Amino acid sequence: MEHGGFLSYKKKDEVLIDFSSNINPLMTPKGLKKALSASFDNLLVYPDIRYRSLKKITAKYLKCGCENIVLGNGAVEIIDNFCSLFKRVIVFTPSFSEYGLRALVHKKPLIEIPFLSDFSPDIEGLEKKLRTGDLLILGNPNNPTGLRIEKNTLLQIYAIVKKADAFLLLDEAFYEFCPPDYDSISLFKKDGYKNLCIIRAATKFFALPGIRLGYACTSPETVSALSKIEIAWHINAFAEAAAPAIFFDEDFIKKSKAHIQKERDFLLENIEKYGTSGEIKLKAYKSHCNFILLKVLNAKDEDALKFFEKRGILIRTCCSFKTLGDNHIRIAVRSHKDNCKFIKAISSKNSK
Amino acid sequence: MEHGGFLSYKKKDEVLIDFSSNINPLMTPKGLKKALSASFDNLLVYPDIRYRSLKKITAKYLKCGCENIVLGNGAVEIIDNFCSLFKRVIVFTPSFSEYGLRALVHKKPLIEIPFLSDFSPDIEGLEKKLRTGDLLILGNPNNPTGLRIEKNTLLQIYAIVKKADAFLLLDEAFYEFCPPDYDSISLFKKDGYKNLCIIRAATKFFALPGIRLGYACTSPETVSALSKIEIAWHINAFAEAAAPAIFFDEDFIKKSKAHIQKERDFLLENIEKYGTSGEIKLKAYKSHCNFILLKVLNAKDEDALKFFEKRGILIRTCCSFKTLGDNHIRIAVRSHKDNCKFIKAISSKNSK
Numbered sequence: 001m002e003h004g005g006f007l008s009y010k011k012k013d014e015v016l017i018d019f020s021s022n023i024n025p026l027m028t029p030k031g032l033k034k035a036l037s038a039s040f041d042n043l044l045v046y047p048d049i050r051y052r053s054l055k056k057i058t059a060k061y062l063k064c065g066c067e068n069i070v071l072g073n074g075a076v077e078i079i080d081n082f083c084s085l086f087k088r089v090i091v092f093t094p095s096f097s098e099y100g101l102r103a104l105v106h107k108k109p110l111i112e113i114p115f116l117s118d119f120s121p122d123i124e125g126l127e128k129k130l131r132t133g134d135l136l137i138l139g140n141p142n143n144p145t146g147l148r149i150e151k152n153t154l155l156q157i158y159a160i161v162k163k164a165d166a167f168l169l170l171d172e173a174f175y176e177f178c179p180p181d182y183d184s185i186s187l188f189k190k191d192g193y194k195n196l197c198i199i200r201a202a203t204k205f206f207a208l209p210g211i212r213l214g215y216a217c218t219s220p221e222t223v224s225a226l227s228k229i230e231i232a233w234h235i236n237a238f239a240e241a242a243a244p245a246i247f248f249d250e251d252f253i254k255k256s257k258a259h260i261q262k263e264r265d266f267l268l269e270n271i272e273k274y275g276t277s278g279e280i281k282l283k284a285y286k287s288h289c290n291f292i293l294l295k296v297l298n299a300k301d302e303d304a305l306k307f308f309e310k311r312g313i314l315i316r317t318c319c320s321f322k323t324l325g326d327n328h329i330r331i332a333v334r335s336h337k338d339n340c341k342f343i344k345a346i347s348s349k350n351s352k
Numbered sequence: 353m354e355h356g357g358f359l360s361y362k363k364k365d366e367v368l369i370d371f372s373s374n375i376n377p378l379m380t381p382k383g384l385k386k387a388l389s390a391s392f393d394n395l396l397v398y399p400d401i402r403y404r405s406l407k408k409i410t411a412k413y414l415k416c417g418c419e420n421i422v423l424g425n426g427a428v429e430i431i432d433n434f435c436s437l438f439k440r441v442i443v444f445t446p447s448f449s450e451y452g453l454r455a456l457v458h459k460k461p462l463i464e465i466p467f468l469s470d471f472s473p474d475i476e477g478l479e480k481k482l483r484t485g486d487l488l489i490l491g492n493p494n495n496p497t498g499l500r501i502e503k504n505t506l507l508q509i510y511a512i513v514k515k516a517d518a519f520l521l522l523d524e525a526f527y528e529f530c531p532p533d534y535d536s537i538s539l540f541k542k543d544g545y546k547n548l549c550i551i552r553a554a555t556k557f558f559a560l561p562g563i564r565l566g567y568a569c570t571s572p573e574t575v576s577a578l579s580k581i582e583i584a585w586h587i588n589a590f591a592e593a594a595a596p597a598i599f600f601d602e603d604f605i606k607k608s609k610a611h612i613q614k615e616r617d618f619l620l621e622n623i624e625k626y627g628t629s630g631e632i633k634l635k636a637y638k639s640h641c642n643f644i645l646l647k648v649l650n651a652k653d654e655d656a657l658k659f660f661e662k663r664g665i666l667i668r669t670c671c672s673f674k675t676l677g678d679n680h681i682r683i684a685v686r687s688h689k690d691n692c693k694f695i696k697a698i699s700s701k702n703s704k
Contacts (some may be wrong), residue, residue, distance in 0.1 A: 017381025021398070033392055040385055043562035046373070073425050073564075076583050092502045105581045150485025210395035212425075232450060240592045277600060323581050 016309065017338050022143075022291040023173070024207040025263075025338070027257045029249035033241060039241030052342050054240045058215045061247035062122050062200065066218045068193060072102050073234045075173050075201040075214035076102070079137065082197065083108055086135035092121055092197050094144060094321035096171065099137045108135075115175075117302055119145040119285065121153060127160050128311030134166040140184065141174050142329045144321055146287035151182045157216040158188070162195050170198045176205040176253065177260050185217050193219040202239070204290070205256065206246045213239035233300075235335040260290045263333045267292060267342070280307045282329075282346060290333045293318070300326045311345040319351035320342050354416055368661065369690050371683040372668035374526070374643040376559040376616075377690070378608045384560075384594060391593030399585050406592045408424035408690070410567045410606050413599035414537050414552065419572045420545060425586045427457050427525050427553040427566035428454070432487065434521050434549065435460055438487035442471055446496060446673035447522065451489045457585040460487075471497040471577045473505060473639065479512050493526050494534065496673055496682045498639035503534045514547050521551045525566075528557040528605065529612045529642040531535035537569050543573040554591070556642070557608065558598045574619035615685045619644060619694070629636070632659045633680075633699060643668070648679045656681050663697040 048054075055069040062069070072078035081101045083089055089103035090111045113125045113135075121138070130136065139155070141148045149157070161168040168285045170184055184198050197218035202208045218226075244251065246252075268284055271294070275282040281297040282304075296304045301317035308315045320329035329341065400406075414421070422429035435441055441455035442463045463486075465477045473490070478630045481609045482488065487595045501509070514521040519611040522536055536550050549570035564585065570578075598604075602654070620636055624645070627634040633649040634656075648656045653669035660667045670680035679682045683694065 023396070027396060033389075036392070037385075039387060040388070043560055046561040057623060073583070073588075074585055080583055107484070137669075208395055209398040209585065211586040212585065231432055231454075233426055233428065233561065236425075236564040236588050236590065238588065240562075245613070278693075280555065334464065 012279070013059075015233050017334070018314045019334060019338075019342060020314045022204060022289075022330075022332040023209065024177075024205050024256055024260075024290070025332075025334045026207070026252065026259055028207045028245045028290060031245045031249060035245035036238055039237060041265075043240060044312055045237075045329070047234060047237055047243060051112045051235055051240065051292040054235065054243055057243045057247060058221055059063070061243075062215070062217050063183075064185050064189065065219045067144075068221065069227055070116075070216040070218055070223055072199075072214035072234075073231075074203060074209075074212045074218070075171065075199050076214075077234065078197075078199050078214050078216050078226075079169070079255055080105070081229055082135055082137075082231060084169075086167060086226060087133035088131065090126070090130060090133070090134050090136045090166075092138060093323045095139050096136075096143045099171075100322075112322065115142075115145065117175055119147050121149060121151070121157060123156060123160070126157065130160060130164045130166050132165045134164070136166060137169045137171060141172075141178055143174065143326075144291065144293050144318055144324075145285065146289040146291055146314075147272040147285075148178050148181055148288040150188070154184070154187075154254045158196065163193075166195065167230060168196045168333060172198055172207055173201045173204050174289050174291075175200055176257065178288045179261060193217060193222070197222060198295065202242065202246060206242075208242065208246070209237050211242055213242060234267060249266060252332070263336060264290070264292070266336070267331070267333060267339050271309045271346065272344040274343060277299045278346045278348060280304050280346060285333075292331050292333070294329050294331065296327045296329060301329050302326070303305050304329050311341075313342060313345055367519050368666040368668045369686070369693060371660075371686060371690075372639075372666045374556060374682075374684040375561065376529075376608055376612075376642070377684075377686045378559070378604065378611055380559045381598045381604040383597045383601060387593055387597035388590055389588060390593055394589045396591060397589075399587060399589055401584060403587055403619050404439040405460065406595055406623060409595045409599060413595075414567070414569055415535075416537050416541070416545075416569045418574065420569045421580055422549070422568040422570055422575055423587050424566035424568070425550075425588075426555060426564045427523065427551050427559075427568075429586065430519070430551050430566050430568050430578075431523065431547075432457070433581055434489075434519075437577060437580060438519060439485035439568050440483065440487070442478070442482060442486050442488045442518075444490060444494070446670070446680065447489075448495045449672060451523075454673075465673065467494075467497065470497050473501060473509060474503070475508060475512070478509065480635065482512060483552055484517045486508045486516065487521055488513060488518060491522045491523045491524060491525075491698075493524075493530055493639075493641045494671055495526065495641075496643065496645050496668075496676075496680075497635075497637065498643055498645055499643040500533055500640040504541070506536070506539075510543075510548065520548045522548070524550055525553045526641050526643075527552055527557050528609065528639045531613060540603070545569060545574070549574060552571050554598060556595065558594075560594065560598070563591045563594055564588065565594060612685050613619075615688060616642070616644070616692050619683070619685060619691050623698065626695060630698045630700060632656050632698065642685045644683050644685070646681050647685065648681060651676045653681050654678070660689045660697060665694060665697055 199216040200214040271284040318331040551568040554565040623636040668682040
């Protein structure tokens, strides 16, 4: 199944509510359109090849130094560049399929370590398999499981990575959706981000998948190593112009976080309550994120897809995520109205 | 020296006219801003991961099939992907420095063959050095020399490339600025673009360096090989939205071509006439393009840079282009008014 978009997905004459794409339902900050229109003339010049202004603004948002900033044509480009720099790539499964894909493009051996049954990282397995020169890519929170790595576990993993002289690439594209626990950029500041990089992106939280703006925080040495392989002018002028309009809209950021927390709880509580009362029986896993992984208890993911489609809802089947098999689906946290429709669909035996 | 932008370059309190950046002086087509404002909502969805609509529009503009289209985050990304696919990279020198840079990033041996003294390709040299699995990258017209490859020479090169089972990557980013001679996309249609790819871009002719839109025409087999290594969602939503607004503005295309032809002739004639009468003595090389390579006869390129800066003009020194040494500069064809200022600067002994 192809990657869905955020807006309602049209199937024949019917409009489906898209629960498959995990993007902020509050959409983009209000000031963005104005900022982009104003930047029109910037298209007529080459972007600053060093992206000095964009790096400065991003550093202010992430609360790190300019010299720590890496930019990408989306987070995927940063992941890709990292894969090219290291000997082998290690991932926990299930996780975002692009990690493994980019490793294979660069012909790097890919080592997959299954998460434990509660989807926490298998520390012993990692310790056994990790070697010098390895790149460990870890979603935090992880997609599709939706879990943050606990602070102590993360510190433990970092210690293992440093000991092996490997590298830890944290993909935190969904960071802002999570309850406040710890900020890895602040947590690893004292280590100078050695053997470590933390990726974030405008794609999910600022609902801008089309603008292609990924950014990351790492050591100046790693910034320099990446700069040698980055493609010239890889960030477009609109992404450059968007940054100041989105990063400092505190009202948008606050409202988005509150909305997701409230609606995630609403969905989890109601799936717990009604998930096994309808035709399709579902069990929700815990989530820290703006999406929820569900186990389909009495059918396959494809059956669930059809079931929800009939009820005007598009969900994400998870068979493409390794180790999940054919009985998991993922849904996004959307508006309260949309979320109610989802709950109605699972709870009513007679719906449609 | 860093890559210049198109708009006037400000130095202290002084505004320099930028002859260093070779972008269409007629700027972008008029309908673009409207098309981009209208596309704002598309930022909220992921671009189509297969870019079907953009490929269709690009194929229509290039007059080839959709199945022949490759897209890039600028032409440089396409060049980069090609470098990763082949064993060695061959370039003629002097040429665009990114060719060699991208080869080195992918750790591919780089073979440099100097152009002959009239800047035409050294066919014998190529025949001797080309091997199976090589990628030959050739600017057509070439930057900074500004020359199109003659049709028969190009056919000869293609025959050599096919015989060796190598690959010819034509970088035609400046194609639309050239006098109508032949269209390589039409010329190689009968060959099905086997062992061949023709790159073009919105950057120069449509004056959109910030939007990052490169495109190319090649065989479906090569399209498929590239698709396996391309980064997901590498083209941003604005580039997608811009294509229909720029490709079919025939009035803009016609006026731009006519302007460049007329003003290139104006510059060449007047440099011929006055080039050796002033303080800095210049000889212009022939050009088919929107820029002109000049030899500085009585000084170094850095002296010429200072000379022109004092007269409110920014030129491009060419010492970064291999084989040109330190006595060449490049200027862009600009508006008639700006071009007159350039001629005035070279012809007047008493200017400033």
